[in-house]
Amino acid sequence: MVNIEQQLAGLVAREAIRDLPLRYCDCVWRDDIDGLVDLFTADGHFTADMGGRSARFEGRARLHEMFTKGLAIRPRPYIHNHVIELLDDGLARGRCYLDLRSARKDMEYLGAGYYTDEYVVTPVGWKFRSRHFVALRMDDIPDGLE
Numbered sequence: 001m002v003n004i005e006q007q008l009a010g011l012v013a014r015e016a017i018r019d020l021p022l023r024y025c026d027c028v029w030r031d032d033i034d035g036l037v038d039l040f041t042a043d044g045h046f047t048a049d050m051g052g053r054s055a056r057f058e059g060r061a062r063l064h065e066m067f068t069k070g071l072a073i074r075p076r077p078y079i080h081n082h083v084i085e086l087l088d089d090g091l092a093r094g095r096c097y098l099d100l101r102s103a104r105k106d107m108e109y110l111g112a113g114y115y116t117d118e119y120v121v122t123p124v125g126w127k128f129r130s131r132h133f134v135a136l137r138m139d140d141i142p143d144g145l146e
Contacts, residue, residue: 010086016126017084017119021096024128025077033067040128041120050135070142074103075110090121091129098133102140111138 002010020039027035037060040046045058046066057066082096094117102110113135120129 013086013092013121013126014084017092017094018082020119020126020128021079021082021115021117025079028071028075028077031071033064033071036067037063040131041122044128045130046128047130047132048135049133050138050141073110073140073142076101076103076107079115092119092126093117094119100138104140110140112136113138 024036024039027033027039040060040063042060043058044060044063045056046063047054047056048066055066057063078099078101079096080099082094084092084094086092095114096117097112097114099112100110101107113133116132116134118129119126121127
C-alpha cells in the first residue's frame with residue numbers, strides 16, 4: 001500500500017513532468033532555443049519521424065542546431081492529452097499529442113502527431129532524456145529534417 005508521502009511525491013513528480021511539454025511549447029512560441037535545449041539532459045536526444053524519414057539529434061549542440069532549423073518554419077504547437085507513467089529511480093515515460101499551426105501562414109493548420117518521451121529527475125528538476133516525435137501529418141518540413 002502506498003502511504004500519503006509516496007502519493008504526494010508522485011503527484012509532485014507528475015506535475016513537474018507535465019510542465020515539461022508546456023514549457024517546451026512556450027519556448028517554441030517565443031523562439032527560445034536555449035530554453036528548449038535546457039529542457040533536455042546533457043546527453044538528451046530528439047528523434048523526428050516526418051515524411052517517411054527519421055532523424056536523430058543527440059547532445060546539446062545538435063539539439064541547438066535542430067531547434068534553430070525547426071523554428072525557422074515558425075511552428076505554433078498545441079500539446080494535449082499528456083499521459084505519464086512514473087517508473088523507479090527517478091525515471092518516467094509519457095506520451096502527448098500535438099496539433100500544429102503555422103505563424104508564417106496566418107496560423108493555418110500545419111500538422112499533427114505525437115511525442116513519446118523519457119524523463120529523468122536531475123539535481124535541478126525533471127528533464128527530457130529523450131523525445132521522439134512522430135508526424136501523422138506535416139505540411140512543411142524544416143530544412144535538414146526532410
